[in-house]
Amino acid sequence: MKEIYRIFVEGPADKRFIEQLMEFVFNEKIPSDNIISTNGYTNLTATDKEGTFINEMQRTTDDGGINLVIFDADDDCKIRRTELLDWKRRTQTNFELFLFPNNKDEGELENLLEQIINPENKQIMECWDNYEQSLKEIHLPWRNGIPLTIPAKKTRIYAYLEALLGTSRSEKEKIKEKNRDYQNKKHWNLNAEALSELTKFLKSSLSQ
Numbered sequence: 001m002k003e004i005y006r007i008f009v010e011g012p013a014d015k016r017f018i019e020q021l022m023e024f025v026f027n028e029k030i031p032s033d034n035i036i037s038t039n040g041y042t043n044l045t046a047t048d049k050e051g052t053f054i055n056e057m058q059r060t061t062d063d064g065g066i067n068l069v070i071f072d073a074d075d076d077c078k079i080r081r082t083e084l085l086d087w088k089r090r091t092q093t094n095f096e097l098f099l100f101p102n103n104k105d106e107g108e109l110e111n112l113l114e115q116i117i118n119p120e121n122k123q124i125m126e127c128w129d130n131y132e133q134s135l136k137e138i139h140l141p142w143r144n145g146i147p148l149t150i151p152a153k154k155t156r157i158y159a160y161l162e163a164l165l166g167t168s169r170s171e172k173e174k175i176k177e178k179n180r181d182y183q184n185k186k187h188w189n190l191n192a193e194a195l196s197e198l199t200k201f202l203k204s205s206l207s208q
Contacts, residue, residue: 001208004066006067008095010037010039010040011039013154013180023183025199025203036056041071041072067094067095068202072109073108075106077104077105084097102194103201112198113188115194116189116190116192116194118185124160128159162175164187
């Protein structure tokens with residue numbers, strides 16, 4: 001595995017996931033400082049905040065290393081890719097790009113996480129699907145026809161882990177994005193087919 005690299009992600013959930021996936025793929029400890037959270041997509045490209053990230057990327061390139069940007073595709077993968085590659089040209093930085101969930105479809109980290117849960121636990125997510133469907137069928141008269149809000153995708157993952165973990169404070173801490181154990185085989189499957197594109201990207205970018 002290459003020694004000099006920086007990986008730019010959007011937030012703590014992405015950082016924790018990428019760090020643990022890389023340890024699984026490359027079978028070695030990953031320095032946490034090598035994965036940098038931008039605290040959101042817009043912070044990377046904002047003219048008043050981009051300087052820090054540009055300097056980090058240039059330093060890595062000057063040292064003979066490689067930069068990776070792993071962000072959410074959000075509502076349109078093509079648009080997000082175009083925006084980031086335009087920024088790359090404007091700032092004259094060098095990096096390879098991957099967009100969650102699979103580098104071609106719309107979505108985010110949580111879409112990928114749903115696809116890699118331990119298959120034995122699928123009933124939990126099916127139960128949550130039924131809950132969301134029930135919310136859609138509820139019509140409260142005082143809302144004047146406005147439907148109830150469906151919980152965010154992050155809430156689905158939180159609820160999944162909360163159902164599997166205990167009720168103590170220490171167990172509750174394990175649910176938080178920065179503390180999750182994606183190498184726990186009872187919860188997650190890091191050999192899932194849904195991870196194939198991301199795993200290929202990491203191997204092709206970071207293998208010696």
